[in-house]
Amino acid sequence: MVPVLLILCIFFLAEVMPDEASSMPSVSLPGCPDKCGNVSIPYPFGIGKECAATSLNSYFIVTCNATFHPQQPTIGDQEAVVEVTDISLEHGEMRVLSPISPICFASSNTTFNKFGGGYNLQSTPFLPSPSRNRFMVIGCNTLGLFGGYQGAASQYAAGCHSYCEGINTTSDGAPCAGMGCCEAAIPANLTAFGVMFEMNQSKIWGFNPCFYAMVAEVGWYSFRKQDLVGNLGFIDSRAKRGAPIIADWAIRNSSCPEEEKEPPSGYACASANSYCTAANNGPGYLCQCSKGYEGNPYIPNGCQDIDECLLRTQDSKYEELYPCRKGVCHNTPGSYFCKCKMGTRSDGTNFGCQSLHASTGLVIGLSVSAIVLMALACLYIMQLQRKRHMMEKEEYFRQNGGLKLYDEMRARKVHTIHILTEKEIKKATDNYSEDRVLGCGGHGMVYRGTLDDHKEVAIKKSKVINDDCREEFVNEIIILSQINHRNIVRLLGCCLDVDVPMLVYEFVSNGTLSRFLHGADRTSPIPLDLRLKIATQSAEALAYLHSSISCTILHGDVKSANILLDDQHNAKIADFGASAQKSMDENEFIMFVQGTLGYLDPESFVSHQLTEKSDVYSFGVVLLELITRKRAMFEDRFNEKKSLAHTFLLMFRRNKHQLMLDIEIIDEAVMAVLEKLAQLAVHCLCPSGDDRPTMK
Numbered sequence: 001m002v003p004v005l006l007i008l009c010i011f012f013l014a015e016v017m018p019d020e021a022s023s024m025p026s027v028s029l030p031g032c033p034d035k036c037g038n039v040s041i042p043y044p045f046g047i048g049k050e051c052a053a054t055s056l057n058s059y060f061i062v063t064c065n066a067t068f069h070p071q072q073p074t075i076g077d078q079e080a081v082v083e084v085t086d087i088s089l090e091h092g093e094m095r096v097l098s099p100i101s102p103i104c105f106a107s108s109n110t111t112f113n114k115f116g117g118g119y120n121l122q123s124t125p126f127l128p129s130p131s132r133n134r135f136m137v138i139g140c141n142t143l144g145l146f147g148g149y150q151g152a153a154s155q156y157a158a159g160c161h162s163y164c165e166g167i168n169t170t171s172d173g174a175p176c177a178g179m180g181c182c183e184a185a186i187p188a189n190l191t192a193f194g195v196m197f198e199m200n201q202s203k204i205w206g207f208n209p210c211f212y213a214m215v216a217e218v219g220w221y222s223f224r225k226q227d228l229v230g231n232l233g234f235i236d237s238r239a240k241r242g243a244p245i246i247a248d249w250a251i252r253n254s255s256c257p258e259e260e261k262e263p264p265s266g267y268a269c270a271s272a273n274s275y276c277t278a279a280n281n282g283p284g285y286l287c288q289c290s291k292g293y294e295g296n297p298y299i300p301n302g303c304q305d306i307d308e309c310l311l312r313t314q315d316s317k318y319e320e321l322y323p324c325r326k327g328v329c330h331n332t333p334g335s336y337f338c339k340c341k342m343g344t345r346s347d348g349t350n351f352g353c354q355s356l357h358a359s360t361g362l363v364i365g366l367s368v369s370a371i372v373l374m375a376l377a378c379l380y381i382m383q384l385q386r387k388r389h390m391m392e393k394e395e396y397f398r399q400n401g402g403l404k405l406y407d408e409m410r411a412r413k414v415h416t417i418h419i420l421t422e423k424e425i426k427k428a429t430d431n432y433s434e435d436r437v438l439g440c441g442g443h444g445m446v447y448r449g450t451l452d453d454h455k456e457v458a459i460k461k462s463k464v465i466n467d468d469c470r471e472e473f474v475n476e477i478i479i480l481s482q483i484n485h486r487n488i489v490r491l492l493g494c495c496l497d498v499d500v501p502m503l504v505y506e507f508v509s510n511g512t513l514s515r516f517l518h519g520a521d522r523t524s525p526i527p528l529d530l531r532l533k534i535a536t537q538s539a540e541a542l543a544y545l546h547s548s549i550s551c552t553i554l555h556g557d558v559k560s561a562n563i564l565l566d567d568q569h570n571a572k573i574a575d576f577g578a579s580a581q582k583s584m585d586e587n588e589f590i591m592f593v594q595g596t597l598g599y600l601d602p603e604s605f606v607s608h609q610l611t612e613k614s615d616v617y618s619f620g621v622v623l624l625e626l627i628t629r630k631r632a633m634f635e636d637r638f639n640e641k642k643s644l645a646h647t648f649l650l651m652f653r654r655n656k657h658q659l660m661l662d663i664e665i666i667d668e669a670v671m672a673v674l675e676k677l678a679q680l681a682v683h684c685l686c687p688s689g690d691d692r693p694t695m696k
Contacts, residue, residue: 025295025304027089036062037070042089043298044251044268047073053298056251056268059124083241089296092250092279092286093129095217097242100235103197104210118148118194125249127282128190132246134183134218136176138227138234139211140164143605144182145597146213147633147641148193157597157633157641160184161605164208164228172224181223186215189282194641210234216243250279250286271295271302273334292334308336325352417481418493418504425449425495425502429459444500448507456507457492460575462500477503483553487541489564489574508572513622514560516569518631528665528673530569531626535677537571538563542619543695545573546612556610558618559599559632560625598632598643603689613689620684620692621645627677629662645685652682 027042028034032051034041044060046052052060062073062084073084075096086095121127137144137160145159160182167180176183186193195213208228212235220243227234251268256276263269269276269287274297276285287297296302308322309329322329325347327338340346340353347354420428428449429436438446444462451457480491493504510516513534517526545553555562555573562575599621601614621632624644632644651657657678658666665674686692 025302026299027296027302029299033064036064036073037068039073039084040087041073042087042296043302045087053268055266056253057125059126085244089298090288092248093132093246094126094249095244095246098215098245099242100212100214100239101195102210102212102232102235104231118146118192120192122191125252125284126247127188127249128186128215129246129248129281130186130188130190132218133186133215135160135186135213136181136183136216136221137162137211137213138181138221140167140180140208140228142211143198144211144213145196145198146184146186146193147196147597148190150187150189150191155633156187156190158184158186159597167225167228170223170225172222172226174223176221176223180225180228181221191282196641198643198646214243215245217246220244248279248281250282250284252279252282252284254285255283256285269297270300271297273303273305290334305331305333307331323351326355327353417477417491420493420495420504422495422498424451425459425504427452428457432461449504458489458505458507460503460505462502480553483545485541485544485548487537487571487573488544489572505574508564508566508574510565510567510569512561513563513565513571513625514631516565517560517625517629522629525664526629528670531665532673534563534565534569534571535623535626538573538622539619539695541571541573542615546615546695552612554610554612555615557599558615558622560622563622598645601689602687611689612695613692616684616692616695617689619695620681623677623681623684624648627662627665627674627681628660629664630660648678649682649685652678 026034027040029043029046029051032043033047036047041047041062043051044053044056045062046060047062047064049061052062054061059075062075063081065072065074065083074081075084076082082099083097084094085097086093088094135144135146135158139162141163143159143161145157147155147157150156160178162176162178162180162182164180170179174180193215197211197213207230209231210233224238226237254264254266256278257263257267268285271287271289273290273293274287275290277288279285289295289297289303292306292308293303294306295304308318309324309331311318312322312324312329322336324336324338326344327340330337330339337350338346338352344353344355346352426432428451429447432445432447436447436449438448438458440446444460447459447461449457449459477491477494483491489508490506491503492506495502495504511519542555542558545555557575558573562573564572564574566572599618601610601617604610604614621644624630625632628644628648630644634642634644636642648657648660651660658674661674661678680693684692
């Protein structure tokens, strides 16, 4: 089923001179119309079944709607039809107008959690373009969330928060950075997606009864205060026909054939002088005409030779594109060459000539000397590069606080931290081999490494470090080196002679708590005493970080994926990537939300700050995972995305939370314990941080 919020992509405007129009190669099948109104319809798309590549995908069928003037192409089935405004063969893109589904309310009781529209593209050739579109929310004091699937299994969730506090200080045309509207990026290969509004409005914005969430083309929407006023005012005034969405299309049922092998049956690149290239987004491939040819590569003989010489005579702009300096242009299949006139010779490019006297000044005897000089210059440059490389490493080491770290280690008599070189790190990870990757998060890559003493370690290679934070980085290493708790992953060393410093931790062998609870082996029972052991050890570790060392350390990203288990299923808190980020700007905060949806303290949506009570809130979600064995964002029996914290709180208030408990641990003998755990989790999830308990 093609969706309500459908998709897709882009703009294709071929500049054709009036006297050239009759010579342009056809883009449609013989006997088929190549336009609907003002929109070109290139094959594999076609108006009607007979003119479209239905063997590749039935969604290549286009309907020409005569109710519009001029006529307008549409695509889709009876349940969801969208208007097409552009199709591009060259880029594999289409632009459509997608209806916007608003959510409106009429009473002062404005606390709700409501799902909006969505789509499922798994049977279509379309995927929304991640670079051309953004997820947008328009309204006051509301959190718009969207989640979906990347490919067959990988889940994705993100969103943004818009508010109207101080709306009079902003102006029409302001960026969608949170005031009245907000936006968030969408991922590649997003095959299905749904929208949810969450809103707990302490102030009533009477002028703004409707909210809108949409996926729309980058740059299409420009904020206006008038969009917030009245019922459906935005749709009536600016989006009656829908919002433009850019998407990538491709031949999705296979990939490019291997070189020197016979193309498979149904191969779409039907024209000679064409080639196959991978799809811009998701699986599949596109067809392109070879260099020097133009037309439709999906049609037999669709790629026709470009007569570069004729183009040069018709339009001066082609003289720079197809140069023929001081010669006579001759067209060849797929190219051209310049035949030099009397008294000239080739300039060595086949596309230009030069006078004979210009080259007679060259002295052949200088060639050998020039070669020798070039060789000596190369050796000298290699020596300079080697010296520059060594100086660069020394500079990185100094910038990253290596000298200060040595002084601090001597002063504090710290002997547990080892400083490794980049060469040692590369050796330990087989030059950052993909086989060594343990995980990839918002803060960087984690590799499994083996040091020269055969000790296995986890090496964290961060994505970036702010220059202003390099001074603090050394202090953090000293602080982390003093952490000595059996349930916290121990820092063993660091590497400083690189642009972005790397940290080396002890290796924990049994994976994450998230995989233990929700992984492929989910059918294995987990006894209650083991769950209590993991919860207790995790809580002790966080309490130690908050109050048992010389200075408070905030973890900042507590979740089941950051709790590791050893061979005896002892819990070890890991990944302090967010521990130093006590406050974040809005862009950093949005990136953080994408990786932590379901765990993040609601207060931090307003303050953009992390506190000890933020860790308490996230730990409350982990407690719920342990007693329900559901993910922080889970699917209910209707395959709808739900927030575990939000759903459990609703059920708790109705005294029906026992229905959410994992059936494996429900027993009359332990119901009192389970009830205490549920009450503790609810206490941790209090909206106000002041009402939550401490980790201790």
